[in-house]
Amino acid sequence: MFANAMEVFKLLDQSNCRKCNETTCLAFASKVFLGQKTLDLCPAVDPEILKRYGGQVNKNNSSDAEMEKALAELKEELGRCDLEEAARRTGGKFQNNRLTLKIFGRLFSLENGGRIITDIHTTPWLVLPVISYVLDCKGVPLTGKWTSFREIENAREKYGLFAQRAEKPLQKIADTHTALFEDLTLIFNGREVENVYESDIALVLEPLPMVPMLICYWKPEEGMESDLRIFYDSSASANAGADIAFGLGTGFVRMLERLTLTHGWQEASAHG
Numbered sequence: 001m002f003a004n005a006m007e008v009f010k011l012l013d014q015s016n017c018r019k020c021n022e023t024t025c026l027a028f029a030s031k032v033f034l035g036q037k038t039l040d041l042c043p044a045v046d047p048e049i050l051k052r053y054g055g056q057v058n059k060n061n062s063s064d065a066e067m068e069k070a071l072a073e074l075k076e077e078l079g080r081c082d083l084e085e086a087a088r089r090t091g092g093k094f095q096n097n098r099l100t101l102k103i104f105g106r107l108f109s110l111e112n113g114g115r116i117i118t119d120i121h122t123t124p125w126l127v128l129p130v131i132s133y134v135l136d137c138k139g140v141p142l143t144g145k146w147t148s149f150r151e152i153e154n155a156r157e158k159y160g161l162f163a164q165r166a167e168k169p170l171q172k173i174a175d176t177h178t179a180l181f182e183d184l185t186l187i188f189n190g191r192e193v194e195n196v197y198e199s200d201i202a203l204v205l206e207p208l209p210m211v212p213m214l215i216c217y218w219k220p221e222e223g224m225e226s227d228l229r230i231f232y233d234s235s236a237s238a239n240a241g242a243d244i245a246f247g248l249g250t251g252f253v254r255m256l257e258r259l260t261l262t263h264g265w266q267e268a269s270a271h272g
């Protein structure tokens with residue numbers, strides 16, 4: 001499974017020969033990443049690489065379909081939710097039959113019919129945890145104390161997958177796109193904090209009003225690899241729960257991967 005389109009692009013000979021019916025290798029790489037094409041449609045890929053990835057469809061695609069299905073079910077449930085009462089629990093505002101929340105500091109409004117009004121790029125990876133939050137948040141005041149994902153109620157058995165899909169890819173982004181990582185507070189309206197767990201970079205982001213997220217990054221040092229951990233406010237068991245916290249962490253990383261893909265396009269275009 002590819003983490004982003006640039007990983008696919010690096011496997012191609014980058015000649016833009018168009019034999020795959022795409023105008024560029026980047027366009028082809030993007031479609032393989034999105035699960036719309038398989039790598040073996042490029043005749044120029046090394047046979048050894050094809051043995052490994054050949055006709056595999058990138059699994060992102062099937063998980064996207066599952067997310068869409070789950071989203072349709074949640075929107076139905078949202079139709080039965082009292083949004084005025086939900087606004088009190090979720091740190092949102094209710095006006096004109098709409099519940100408005102701040103997602104990463106930007107306005108995101110929901111109506112009972114599932115209609116979403118926002119200028120944020122909405123993907124199921126973002127919308128799913130937001131609607132679940134509206135339905136399930138208990139409105140417990142923030143404690144200001146941080147807890148790791150695995151300390152959230154019922155999250156322990158999901159931690160391996162969380163590390164694989166959120167912390168590790170984010171660590172890789174921090175290692176390879178350090179400037180972008182340092183700019184996350186600007187891009188997502190967060191703030192940098194100091195002296196947290198002796199980390200080199202510590203960022204607080206607010207994906208949901210009652211569920212702030214702390215990201216700590218330790219840069220690589222002589223003989224030691226870098227490290228990255230994601231923490232939540234210790235009220236997260238009541239205000240989010242394991243599934244929402246999982247969805248927020250992994251969804252955020254997917255958004256970033258798309259962003260690094262855009263950067264990758266720029267870098268590759270600049271060189272090609």
Ligand code: SF4
Nearest residue numbers: 016017018020025042
């Ligand atoms: S066939 Fe392969 S090398 Fe040619 S444009 Fe498509 S991806 Fe690039």
